[in-house]
Amino acid sequence: MSLLVVGSVAFDAIETPFGKTDKIIGGAATYISLSSSYFNDKVNLVAVVGGDFPKADIALLEKHGVNTEGLQIKEDEKSFFWSGKYHNDMNSRDTLVTELNVLGTFDPQIPEGYQDCRFLMLGNLAPSVQKTVIQRLRKRPELIVMDTMNFWMEIAMSELLETIALVDVLCLNDEEARQLTGEYSLRRAAKKILEMGPKNVIIKKGEHGALLFNHHEVFFAPALPLEEVFDPTGAGDTFAGGFIGYLASRGETSFSSMKNAIIFGSAMASFCVEKFGVERIVGLSDSELDARVQEFVNLVQFQIPLEA
Amino acid sequence: MSLLVVGSVAFDAIETPFGKTDKIIGGAATYISLSSSYFNDKVNLVAVVGGDFPKADIALLEKHGVNTEGLQIKEDEKSFFWSGKYHNDMNSRDTLVTELNVLGTFDPQIPEGYQDCRFLMLGNLAPSVQKTVIQRLRKRPELIVMDTMNFWMEIAMSELLETIALVDVLCLNDEEARQLTGEYSLRRAAKKILEMGPKNVIIKKGEHGALLFNHHEVFFAPALPLEEVFDPTGAGDTFAGGFIGYLASRGETSFSSMKNAIIFGSAMASFCVEKFGVERIVGLSDSELDARVQEFVNLVQFQIPLEA
Numbered sequence: 001m002s003l004l005v006v007g008s009v010a011f012d013a014i015e016t017p018f019g020k021t022d023k024i025i026g027g028a029a030t031y032i033s034l035s036s037s038y039f040n041d042k043v044n045l046v047a048v049v050g051g052d053f054p055k056a057d058i059a060l061l062e063k064h065g066v067n068t069e070g071l072q073i074k075e076d077e078k079s080f081f082w083s084g085k086y087h088n089d090m091n092s093r094d095t096l097v098t099e100l101n102v103l104g105t106f107d108p109q110i111p112e113g114y115q116d117c118r119f120l121m122l123g124n125l126a127p128s129v130q131k132t133v134i135q136r137l138r139k140r141p142e143l144i145v146m147d148t149m150n151f152w153m154e155i156a157m158s159e160l161l162e163t164i165a166l167v168d169v170l171c172l173n174d175e176e177a178r179q180l181t182g183e184y185s186l187r188r189a190a191k192k193i194l195e196m197g198p199k200n201v202i203i204k205k206g207e208h209g210a211l212l213f214n215h216h217e218v219f220f221a222p223a224l225p226l227e228e229v230f231d232p233t234g235a236g237d238t239f240a241g242g243f244i245g246y247l248a249s250r251g252e253t254s255f256s257s258m259k260n261a262i263i264f265g266s267a268m269a270s271f272c273v274e275k276f277g278v279e280r281i282v283g284l285s286d287s288e289l290d291a292r293v294q295e296f297v298n299l300v301q302f303q304i305p306l307e308a
Numbered sequence: 309m310s311l312l313v314v315g316s317v318a319f320d321a322i323e324t325p326f327g328k329t330d331k332i333i334g335g336a337a338t339y340i341s342l343s344s345s346y347f348n349d350k351v352n353l354v355a356v357v358g359g360d361f362p363k364a365d366i367a368l369l370e371k372h373g374v375n376t377e378g379l380q381i382k383e384d385e386k387s388f389f390w391s392g393k394y395h396n397d398m399n400s401r402d403t404l405v406t407e408l409n410v411l412g413t414f415d416p417q418i419p420e421g422y423q424d425c426r427f428l429m430l431g432n433l434a435p436s437v438q439k440t441v442i443q444r445l446r447k448r449p450e451l452i453v454m455d456t457m458n459f460w461m462e463i464a465m466s467e468l469l470e471t472i473a474l475v476d477v478l479c480l481n482d483e484e485a486r487q488l489t490g491e492y493s494l495r496r497a498a499k500k501i502l503e504m505g506p507k508n509v510i511i512k513k514g515e516h517g518a519l520l521f522n523h524h525e526v527f528f529a530p531a532l533p534l535e536e537v538f539d540p541t542g543a544g545d546t547f548a549g550g551f552i553g554y555l556a557s558r559g560e561t562s563f564s565s566m567k568n569a570i571i572f573g574s575a576m577a578s579f580c581v582e583k584f585g586v587e588r589i590v591g592l593s594d595s596e597l598d599a600r601v602q603e604f605v606n607l608v609q610f611q612i613p614l615e616a
Binding site: 088089184185186187188205208209211217218219220221222225226227228229256259260262263293297298299300302303304 | 517534
């Protein structure tokens with residue numbers, strides 16, 4: 001199935017208690033594309049970078065089967081740059097630098113060959129840009145998944161609500177769900193989000209797993225308990241990439257398929273945090289991925305003997 | 309199977325954002341006994357109260373099939389009393405009052421009729437008292453589960469380690485596991501605890517569920533996402549009661565049985581938090597409990613189609 005991924009392709013500089021990086025490849029669409037590439041032969045990317053973005057990094061995406069026809073390169077401008085430092089608990093971080101650069105004027109162009117899009121993943125971006133992408137697709141995709149963050153709730157709430165109303169799955173973390181709805185209880189927060197338009201909502205809880213809600217059902221997937229979380233950067237996007245990648249590969253949008261998709265997304269995210277940046281999610285083997293998914297099965301499966 | 313529960317039977321006064329109580333029945337052994345009573349006809353209790361403890365509360369325990377022959381009543385003394393106030397997030401609380409009273413000199417006496425004990429639950433108490441109970445049982449139980457808390461790590465670490473070395477399952481929360489081992493990663497913390505003697509460790513994460521580890525396996529059970537957590541007091545003890553109650557009812561100690569036991573414990577705890585104190589875990593019907601367990605099954609079950 002054709003999958004379209006829209007979001008940032010960027011530079012990150014990351015500092016964790018384990019070390020720090022120079023400018024390395026980052027951005028929501030980078031993690032999403034790489035992660036979904038393990039499930040799909042055809043991942044179409046729409047993003048923008050500056051002339052400073054290394055050809056080798058674009059080649060890395062292409063090597064994973066990512067079609068970069070929709071990647072605009074603004075030769076005279078600079079790529080989006082984010083720098084952050086994680087605290088010792090790895091659950092919180094300080095943003096040190098945010099340079100929007102090319103992202104400040106991003107006008108997403110959809111190549112003609114992408115118009116057959118059946119699955120659309122809107123990575124974190126200004127909600128008005130996410131909405132533009134939906135409007136520029138002549139046929140509505142079967143499934144639109146949208147990721148967002150608290151930043152847009154602070155500066156663009158009305159555009160955010162407009163865009164949320166157009167999607168099938170909203171994906172956000174627990175604090176963002178609370179901020180968006182004013183509800184502390186995640187079950188209540190999910191209810192309010194479902195009233196905003198999406199038929200499904202995924203609430204990511206980081207090391208505590210993820211919850212999937214629709215109007216009638218709820219599903220929970222844990223995160224894998226790891227000995228060490230080395231760098232959480234991109235874990236949420238890698239999760240989203242595995243989620244939509246699995247669904248797109250099967251052409252499925254049912255709740256039961258979404259449960260499996262969340263397990264695959266969680267498995268991909270569990271790799272992501274093991275090394276800096278995208279290092280651990282490039283060149284993964286099928287057997288590594290299968291073994292990791294099996295770990296999730298073992299982690300949660302039980303057999304309650306029914307009394308009958 | 310005969311189950312012995314040792315711990316505090318006490319008064320609590322609780323304040324949450326939803327209201328406050330006068331002195332109500334509380335204590336680890338109260339919650340454990342009531343919870344385990346749903347799985348066992350015979351729950352033997354060893355504890356101590358003062359002359360101020362209401363006969364009606366003792367009758368409540370007996371009505372649930374709890375044998376109170378081992379409940380010492382010190383007529384001229386006062387019962388243990390704890391008072392606490394929960395913060396708005398319900399995840400943290402301040403202790404307002406702790407009056408040890410009868411618990412300060414608690415010398416646990418095991419009635420002769422309790423000596424057939426095959427399953428032993430040591431609720432939170434001074435580790436030296438927990439150890440005394442083990443020593444006073446002529447035959448070692450098949451399964452000893454021990455709960456503890458950070459307080460003992462601060463004032464009685466060597467006694468705590470001595471007692472931990474004698475048990476089969478140590479049950480504690482995430483912060484306590486970190487404090488006991490000096491490891492932030494719960495997987496590493498579990499490893500260190502397993503080196504202290506227990507063959508299994510349960511790390512409770514409150515609203516984020518619970519992890520069960522042995523030397524080779526790990527199992528995770530979520531907490532049920534509730535619209536409202538009304539009062540978390542006793543949830544951990546109620547969980548422990550469901551856990552050992554299920555195992556004792558079946559005479560099982562395998563890892564796969566413990567997985568089921570954790571689901572039953574989690575189901576019991578999900579009731580506990582819905583009202584003040586023990587209010588919601590008295591008089592539960594079988595159908596209520598079955599329906600709640602089914603909610604847990606629905607919450608986590610998925611079917612990954614194998615490629616074969």
